[in-house]
Amino acid sequence: MITLIKNGYVVDPASAREGKFDILIKDDRVLKVEANIKPDDYKIKVDKVIEAGGKFVMPGFIDLHVHLREPGYEYKETILTGSLAAACGGFTTICAMPNTNPALDNPDTLKYVFDQAERGLVNIYPIAAITKGQEGRELNNIAELVKAGAVAISEDGKSVMDTLLYYKAMEEAAKIGVSVFAHCEDKSLAADGVMNAGEKADELGLPGISNAVEDIITARDVLMAKETGAKLHLCHCSTKGSTFILDMAKQKGINITGETCPHYFTLSDKDIPEDDANYKMNPPLRSPEDVEAIKNALKNDILDVIATDHAPHSMEEKEESMLKAPFGIVGLETAFSITWTELVKTGILSYRQLVEKMSLNPAKILNIDRGCIGEGSVADIVIIDPDKEYTIDKNEFFSMGKNTPFHGKKVYGKVLYTIVSGQVKYEYANS
Numbered sequence: 135m136i137t138l139i140k141n142g143y144v145v146d147p148a149s150a151r152e153g154k155f156d157i158l159i160k161d162d163r164v165l166k167v168e169a170n171i172k173p174d175d176y177k178i179k180v181d182k183v184i185e186a187g188g189k190f191v192m193p194g195f196i197d198l199h200v201h202l203r204e205p206g207y208e209y210k211e212t213i214l215t216g217s218l219a220a221a222c223g224g225f226t227t228i229c230a231m232p233n234t235n236p237a238l239d240n241p242d243t244l245k246y247v248f249d250q251a252e253r254g255l256v257n258i259y260p261i262a263a264i265t266k267g268q269e270g271r272e273l274n275n276i277a278e279l280v281k282a283g284a285v286a287i288s289e290d291g292k293s294v295m296d297t298l299l300y301y302k303a304m305e306e307a308a309k310i311g312v313s314v315f316a317h318c319e320d321k322s323l324a325a326d327g328v329m330n331a332g333e334k335a336d337e338l339g340l341p342g343i344s345n346a347v348e349d350i351i352t353a354r355d356v357l358m359a360k361e362t363g364a365k366l367h368l369c370h371c372s373t374k375g376s377t378f379i380l381d382m383a384k385q386k387g388i389n390i391t392g393e394t395c396p397h398y399f400t401l402s403d404k405d406i407p408e409d410d411a412n413y414k415m416n417p418p419l420r421s422p423e424d425v426e427a428i429k430n431a432l433k434n435d436i437l438d439v440i441a442t443d444h445a446p447h448s449m450e451e452k453e454e455s456m457l458k459a460p461f462g463i464v465g466l467e468t469a470f471s472i473t474w475t476e477l478v479k480t481g482i483l484s485y486r487q488l489v490e491k492m493s494l495n496p497a498k499i500l501n502i503d504r505g506c507i508g509e510g511s512v513a514d515i516v517i518i519d520p521d522k523e524y525t526i527d528k529n530e531f532f533s534m535g536k537n538t539p540f541h542g543k544k545v546y547g548k549v550l551y552t553i554v555s556g557q558v559k560y561e562y563a564n565s
């Protein structure tokens with residue numbers, strides 16, 4: 135199968151290519167990237183031509199932080215529906231977090247995820263839990279889980295509060311060379327908080343979560359990464375303090391990367407209109423000052439990754455008050471357009487930086503051969519109309535989760551095609 139993508143504006147930081155190019159794909163691989171490819175010159179018969187007409191062509195996005203809810207919470211999302219949402223959002227690879235039921239803490243459950251993923255539309259890589267049942271008491275056999283296909287280890291949903299246990303996990307991770315994805319939250323300090331501590335929480339009469347809840351564990355985890363030599367990746371950074379710690383750690387040569395999510399550079403706690411659980415996620419929406427710090431850290435490449443933390447829940451669960459509803463919002467189908475609108479169109483990020491943070495850097499962190507459009511690389515590609523304006527409508531999501539604070543938001547940037555291993559897995563109906 136030979137596919138030719140013609141006249142795309144290619145942005146590929148890995149090869150330092152940016153400009154008008156054609157891309158020739160043979161089966162699952164990129165064969166050639168050149169201006170004005172004439173297949174006849176290579177005596178090649180093209181089966182499919184995609185006329186990109188100047189639209190953006192980028193390496194498929196890679197999401198390091200997705201909750202697929204399977205096994206155990208299929209009423210919220212399944213691996214199949216999550217993968218549909220991913221393809222629609224331009225993601226060709228997603229990482230599944232381990233807080234399922236049972237947790238991804240044993241090879242059999244990992245195998246179950248891989249089996250389900252076969253039916254999915256995109257590449258799905260599981261992240262294994264650090265402790266048995268994510269209960270924070272007993273370490274899993276990390277080597278065995280990595281051998282079974284886990285691309286990273288994480289206790290996401292919570293922190294490993296037992297410092298000695300986490301230290302041992304980091305030592306083991308360092309030995310094996312697998313990344314540790316850290317959800318930084320001091321549970322005792324967070325207490326029963328449901329939103330950012332501050333005026334808005336007071337106004338709504340809701341218990342708050344201070345920045346220190348995140349910053350204290352961020353500092354602890356960074357220090358442990360320094361001592362153990364583990365590769366640490368900070369999940370969903372939301373505070374000014376965490377970006378400061380990340381910056382310092384990088385300056386000291388600690389092996390560390392950091393991610394944030396679109397909601398943390400778009401919304402602050404001031405934007406929460408009322409007690410509405412579509413604005414409830416962990417960590418919470420912070421102050422406008424934190425939002426500015428997150429944007430600056432992205433601009434200055436202190437934050438390396440934009441992930442979604444796609445966390446679907448059922449309508450019934452999210453119709454509850456903020457006190458009762460579970461933490462989390464969906465993000466796979468809105469991440470690109472929000473990032474494009476809020477950061478690229480405003481000049482905060484360049485095209486190159488967007489691709490680095492949504493594709494190349496995640497690939498590097500996972501140590502996988504993706505995130506680029508070089509000759510010989512896997513043909514995971516997304517084609518985007520940067521000028522298409524539309525209104526986010528949760529009812530159009532492929533995801534089973536409709537829990538988003540972005541319903542009704544006007545955005546730019548529509549995914550036209552998502553190509554996984556040379557095959558078109560999603561095509562926008564009106565393109």
Ligand SMILES: NC(=O)N[C@@H](CC(=O)O)C(=O)O
Nearest residue numbers: 201290291415416445461462
């Ligand atoms: N982020 C959230 O608010 N929720 C996540 C857990 C997590 O990523 O910490 C979930 O699993 O629902």
Ligand SMILES: [Zn+2]
Nearest residue numbers: 290291317369
């Ligand atoms: Zn988390």
